[in-house]
Amino acid sequence: MTTLSSSRADTRQRAQPDPHDFLDLDASLSDDERLIRDTVRQLVRRDLLDRIPAAYSAGHLPEGFPATAGELGLLGMHLSGYGCAETSAVAYGLACLELEAGDSGLRSFVSVQGSLAMFAIRSYGSEAQKQRWLPEMARGTAIGCFGLTEPDSGSDPSSMITTARFEDGEWLLNGAKMWITNGSIADIAVVWAKTSDGVRGFLVPRGTAGFTTRDVANKMSLRASTTSELLFQDCRLPADAVLPEAVGLRGPLSCLNEARFGIVWGAAGAARACFEAALDYAGTRTQFGRPIAGFQLTQQKLVSMATQVNNSLLLALHLGRLKDAGRLHPHQVSFGKRHNVAAALEVAREARTILGANGITGEYPVMRHMANLESVLTYEGTGEIHTLVVGQALTGLGAFH
Template structure:
């Protein structure tokens, strides 16, 4: 049986990891060791049962993976490539693990760090960095997925308080979070709020019967006249631009993460055809097998190159939304194609949880959609190259 996602330099055909900083390589080795030995052996069971134990968050927090790219308040302020390889090594095991780190650090914590008050940062970020407290990001609604500007959740003033009403859905960590970053429409535009999940009128119902991202918690949140005091307002969070800045942080993690999922599928197929014999020869010796392996190796390598280039742009302050759209769309497409090829190479064994391939393939179907659908990223790129918007 192939491993759940161990890394190996022999599969890095262009030695791309040579471009990583020393900090990123140290982080890579620590995360890979933990993910392979502690998470890999348990992930198939969690996926099958449709759960991710809450204790995993504390383990990830103890490693310093929550908000690792942020500075202060218990966050280590590591480099962009260190965060990237963390996403890669976690998603090599399962997309749900990368999603947990992404939602916590790049959506909830980033929103508080970037747009919150000093009191809000001190109240939440240290506990979130350790995994003692979990956050979620309440943006998507039943009737407003790719069009957040059409959100119906409303915030109205009532004396010194705000009262929030509406529904959010497909919210990762929603049913296990301690605090929710809720985006709502008000008379003066879209605002962000910090809402404790034990507030009266706040309910979260876990979404079950999922066939993708099963090793994660996803929920529908209902805000039934939830009353919060004025200090719950994120003072710097006004307008869709703030929402999209958070999403772009998470998309950057996906650009790296799917490289890990693709690598896991590729190495699983390589191991399998190298040991499986048909017609008296290893499957790996046949031309069609080698063509497929070569195609997968190229796809994984190109996705890794894209992740590195976007990282360099990010560290130089030149990572624009359209560049993130290009990377997320291209790498997610490449990863799911690698997963599909690998699944076929494993034959019937490829659809079992004894191998990670089908699990990755199902997860990547959701990853294609989250943080911007294929269509949205395609039209973002189309707008950039033509100068003409096709959204309206």
């Protein structure tokens, strides 16, 4: 009885849960993971948040962000060698979480640079290609992009029409890629094309004859990011431009799986930012003589949002631990991407209702996150495609056709 009484006393004396970390996920992180998270969080909140609305309106990344990300070791941070930080998957995920809590454009840049372009070169490139590009890309002094999606080939990359033909000791590249993050600012493009041997990857430096870019205009989403079309017209590449270790769609799809892992975390960051904005607003906005946080319907919305945010964070952390243990399956990444992006959209829309008319202005981050998440919902695998990926894993039956 004495032990039970003491236990109850300890419970009564325990502090209330932190509204910003309700399930105390912080306790599940290592000291190194917390340090990386806090460093990126400080960067976003101290140096970027005030500049993001203007960058979003202007349609580009905040000035100097690529170099800053390189200086902090965020670019290719989960890769090994060649100047990369070789952090854990969870640490990389936490960085993505904090970046997207600022804006999806920040996380998209880091994802494309590290998990698409750098990962492709690190996994499938020659030693000469790795030595030439990876150290500069890790420092942020060279920017990469990843060309897989085409104007008429999105969810079905096998239907791509971009081709590469080997003749007279050179590759001749023809076709177009669409919706390419970093396209017009990239120093090196990783481009996937059909060849007589199957789909192959090629490194195409900026300024190569026959290679041009054109930015996508009038975007209403993901504006703090450069999105481009890549055009290839008789673009001649040397024989060693091909990634030697990638043949078939396995190569580009493995890169996409790396980037989707970051989205699982990033979407949770966007959701958290919307929840925190709504929680703060509800505590200060007064109607009918008291803060709106004291009304039952507002509390119901806040609890619903907090549940979605914490569930998404738990899922991201679990998948990160699986990845660090070498046990993460691509189908589980699809599960995480599908759930966390949908949950983030629900949180953003609920948060907007708490902010009322203020929720549609640039003074608060909610509408910006909501618009960005519409892009995150459909890039690197639409919600429908990830539903079918998980459905196939559950039933053993493919339903893509």
